[in-house]
Amino acid sequence: xxAQDEGSIGLVQVSDAYWRATFDLPPLNIxxxxxxxxxxxIVSSLESDTCAKVVVFDSAVDxxxxxxxxxxxxxxxxxxxxxxxxxxxxxxxxxFARLSKASVVSISSIRGRATGVGSELALATDMRFxxxxxxxxxxxxxxxxxxxxxxxxxxxxxLMGRGRALELLIGxxxxxxxxxxxxxxxxxxxxxxxxxxxxxxLARGICSFEKQAIAEIKRTIRLNSLPFFSG
Amino acid sequence: xxAQDEGSIGLVQVSDAYWRATFDLPPLNIxxxxxxxxxxxIVSSLESDTCAKVVVFDSAVDxxxxxxxxxxxxxxxxxxxxxxxxxxxxxxxxxFARLSKASVVSISSIRGRATGVGSELALATDMRFxxxxxxxxxxxxxxxxxxxxxxxxxxxxxLMGRGRALELLIGxxxxxxxxxxxxxxxxxxxxxxxxxxxxxxLARGICSFEKQAIAEIKRTIRLNSLPFFSG
Amino acid sequence: xxAQDEGSIGLVQVSDAYWRATFDLPPLNIxxxxxxxxxxxIVSSLESDTCAKVVVFDSAVDxxxxxxxxxxxxxxxxxxxxxxxxxxxxxxxxxFARLSKASVVSISSIRGRATGVGSELALATDMRFxxxxxxxxxxxxxxxxxxxxxxxxxxxxxLMGRGRALELLIGxxxxxxxxxxxxxxxxxxxxxxxxxxxxxxLARGICSFEKQAIAEIKRTIRLNSLPFFSG
Numbered sequence: 001x002x003a004q005d006e007g008s009i010g011l012v013q014v015s016d017a018y019w020r021a022t023f024d025l026p027p028l029n030i031x032x033x034x035x036x037x038x039x040x041x042i043v044s045s046l047e048s049d050t051c052a053k054v055v056v057f058d059s060a061v062d063x064x065x066x067x068x069x070x071x072x073x074x075x076x077x078x079x080x081x082x083x084x085x086x087x088x089x090x091x092x093x094x095x096f097a098r099l100s101k102a103s104v105v106s107i108s109s110i111r112g113r114a115t116g117v118g119s120e121l122a123l124a125t126d127m128r129f130x131x132x133x134x135x136x137x138x139x140x141x142x143x144x145x146x147x148x149x150x151x152x153x154x155x156x157x158x159l160m161g162r163g164r165a166l167e168l169l170i171g172x173x174x175x176x177x178x179x180x181x182x183x184x185x186x187x188x189x190x191x192x193x194x195x196x197x198x199x200x201x202l203a204r205g206i207c208s209f210e211k212q213a214i215a216e217i218k219r220t221i222r223l224n225s226l227p228f229f230s231g
Numbered sequence: 232x233x234a235q236d237e238g239s240i241g242l243v244q245v246s247d248a249y250w251r252a253t254f255d256l257p258p259l260n261i262x263x264x265x266x267x268x269x270x271x272x273i274v275s276s277l278e279s280d281t282c283a284k285v286v287v288f289d290s291a292v293d294x295x296x297x298x299x300x301x302x303x304x305x306x307x308x309x310x311x312x313x314x315x316x317x318x319x320x321x322x323x324x325x326x327f328a329r330l331s332k333a334s335v336v337s338i339s340s341i342r343g344r345a346t347g348v349g350s351e352l353a354l355a356t357d358m359r360f361x362x363x364x365x366x367x368x369x370x371x372x373x374x375x376x377x378x379x380x381x382x383x384x385x386x387x388x389x390l391m392g393r394g395r396a397l398e399l400l401i402g403x404x405x406x407x408x409x410x411x412x413x414x415x416x417x418x419x420x421x422x423x424x425x426x427x428x429x430x431x432x433l434a435r436g437i438c439s440f441e442k443q444a445i446a447e448i449k450r451t452i453r454l455n456s457l458p459f460f461s462g
Numbered sequence: 463x464x465a466q467d468e469g470s471i472g473l474v475q476v477s478d479a480y481w482r483a484t485f486d487l488p489p490l491n492i493x494x495x496x497x498x499x500x501x502x503x504i505v506s507s508l509e510s511d512t513c514a515k516v517v518v519f520d521s522a523v524d525x526x527x528x529x530x531x532x533x534x535x536x537x538x539x540x541x542x543x544x545x546x547x548x549x550x551x552x553x554x555x556x557x558f559a560r561l562s563k564a565s566v567v568s569i570s571s572i573r574g575r576a577t578g579v580g581s582e583l584a585l586a587t588d589m590r591f592x593x594x595x596x597x598x599x600x601x602x603x604x605x606x607x608x609x610x611x612x613x614x615x616x617x618x619x620x621l622m623g624r625g626r627a628l629e630l631l632i633g634x635x636x637x638x639x640x641x642x643x644x645x646x647x648x649x650x651x652x653x654x655x656x657x658x659x660x661x662x663x664l665a666r667g668i669c670s671f672e673k674q675a676i677a678e679i680k681r682t683i684r685l686n687s688l689p690f691f692s693g
Contacts, residue, residue: 105632127625127633154455159623161390162452163358163418169448170336170440171358171433181644182412182419187625188644202633209632217631221624224616385686392621393683394589394649400679401567401671402589402664413643413650 009038010060016051017207019104024060031117032069033088036095043095046104053214054206056199057125058109065108065135068116092117096124101222103215105206109199110135111192123155126218127202128186130177131195137175137185139168160184240269241291247282248438250335255291262348263300264319267326274326277335284445285437287430288356289340296339296366299347323348327355332453334446336437340430341366342423354386357449358433359417361408362426368406368416370399391415471500472522478513479669481566486522493579494531495550498557505557508566515676516668518661519587520571527570527597530578554579558586563684565677567668571661572597573654585617588680589664590648592639593657599637599647601630622646 010022021042023029046052059065099106106125108114113136114122122128122137130137156165160183168175168183177189190198206214241253252273254260277283290296330337337356339345344367345353353359353368361368387396391414399406399414408420421429437445472484483504485491508514521527561568568587570576575598576584584590584599592599618627622645630637630645639651652660668676 105628126628154451155624157389157452157455158619159625161415162386163390164415166336166357166449166452167418167433169452170437170445173436184623184626187629202629205633205635214632218628220616221619221628221631224619385682388620388683388686392646393617394621395646397567397588397680397683398649398664400683401668401676404667 009035009042011042011045014203015207017053018203019046019052019055021055021057022060023057023064023066026061028067029059029061029064029112029118030067030069036088036091040091040095043099043102046106047098047102049104051211052104053209053211054105054107054203056107056109056203057121058196058199059112062112063134064112065110065114066118066121067113068118092120096120099124100126101218103211103218105214105218107199107203109195110137110186111195112136113138115139122186123159128180129195129199130180130186130189131192132177132189133192135177135180135186135189137180138173240266240273242273242276245434246438248284249434250277250283250286252286252288253291254288254295254297257292259298260290260292260295260343260349261298261300262352267319267322271322271326274330274333277337278329278333280335282442283335284440284442285336285338285434287338287340287434288352289430290343293343294365295343296341296345297349297352298344299349323351327351330355331357332449334442334449336445336449338430338434340426341368341417342426343367344369346370353417354390359411360426360430361411361417361420362423363408363420364423366408366411366417366420368411369404471497471504473504473507476665477669479515480665481508481514481517483517483519484522485519485526485528488523490529491521491523491526491574491580492529492531493583498550498553502553502557505561505564508568509560509564511566513673514566515671515673516567516569516665518569518571518665519583520661521574524574525596526574527572527576528580528583529575530580554582558582561586562588563680565673565680567676567680569661569665571657572599572648573657574598575600577601584648585621590642591657591661592642592648592651593654594639594651595654597639597642597648597651599642600635 007025010024012020012022014020023031025031025035042055046055105127108122108125108128110122110128111131111134115138119137119139156168159165160168164183168185175183175185177186180186181189238256241255243251243253245251254262256262256266273286277286336358339353339356339359341353341359342362342365346369350368350370387399390396391399395414399416406414406416408417411417412420469487472486474482474484476482485493487493487497504517508517567589570584570587570590572584572590573593573596577600581599581601618630621627622630626645630647637645637647639648642648643651
């Protein structure tokens, strides 16, 4: 599978085991309804591939990890597009749940703004690392009500406790890399010039595990951390 | 509703949506049995008011956020007052549980000593912020056995993990602002001269949400973080 | 009970309430099958003693807290010793579960390398403190699959969230004291020259509690943090 056209989600197989999905939707890396089938195809490939062990999600657009098209933010009750929006959200929610359950380790390498779908995707991946200087996270504040089952944000209190989860969902406008590390939103905040090398080394290390061992470890962690409806 | 008399819990409505409850029980801000109906009335008002969105709990007494009357600390087996103490604790426990479930966001702004009832109240509120220089937290060490259902302290391991919760309950004498932040006891430790402004801005930001959205976000967080008996 | 022979796990009663178990297996503090009955005996003594309130696990071997004999690391499917290894792991798993449930507070004072059985033991104790300069933690990466029920590592996501737990289990080679503190793996990282004094003071403080209160606090914490199969 080669890199796809510009203006989509580029998928590169660094090796049989190590895949990389790069959001390349200039100028603002806005994820919209047309990107749903693209993301669905990538996750389907990860699920069915017998060699894939790790996938890194990152961005090719300066200043933006991944943001959200207004269509997703339209309030259901104020929009004639409600059925389509709702259906899109349901589809996204399913894709995120499948990503969490896949026997592939997924890593978000966050540089630039991650908002809405961007923060949901980051929370759906297994690990998150943020550029200390350039990551800006903000949650999709109406998301909890919109996304069926609470979406990946349901995992927030498990990552950081009730008080901090509530602050991020309802209070904080933006979270930088260091605060994201303090709150446990990301695994670690890494100096920007070391982020790519750090994530690359981690991904290559994961490739040294057997695929079956990865699946079992992910399963054990999931049974002991995610809400029942994600099991 | 105007500020109440000195020597009680002052309640001020900064706006329809933004309330402030200030412990003003000089000289040591000791919470005793007579303060139970006062706190109960405040929480009842918050529950029934159709405009309230956020309440900040703070202190008007230098050096003390909120502490505990000896009557609550009397050991049941060594006290003829057992039924009254037990009843008071049950009433407090109910008030704290209602505060957690209310569709109003509650914030503790902790400056000075928070012990016993003070730490229970802080843990019952949705978020906690501590003065970096002036907050001193200590847990009510026999509380777990006394408070029905474990009380808000039952949420400690969810905030900070089992090891740190046990250390605070059974080991550490006092916790300052920075350690409280490291352990996740408070959302953040804020320099003392910035604490009031920080909390005020956060409270005003929360007022921009619709009351129904606040209630739904709190409900989602609660389902994913609090023990079943707090649901 | 006096200190045991060199080359075993030394048990010293600093006082009736305060016990100390010291791994003294030079030159590398390797825990092997013969050490299982020794650890079993120590935990049995802690369970049955009516005065013991706290036990500190530490090391007498420079550079090593506790490591693991190759026999435990043999892959079941590649070893004729499978039944013995499996049985040893089952026995260890039971000992760790009993330690978690005992009405004695257990503390790991980690200086040097803690790998395999060493990290499992540390996670089974109630609290962990690490030498800032000299602790090196690494997880027994195939452990989750081998240890029945997931072992103490099942508690990792509760201590630090899913993303960090997965990184430690599948990614990070080694964790030093400060990273262990940031991730919540240990309660705190303490400067090496203060570690012994800090843990000693904590242990003596715990001895001031009544044994029954300790048991009740541990029980409340356990109900609110550990997975059901550890209850």
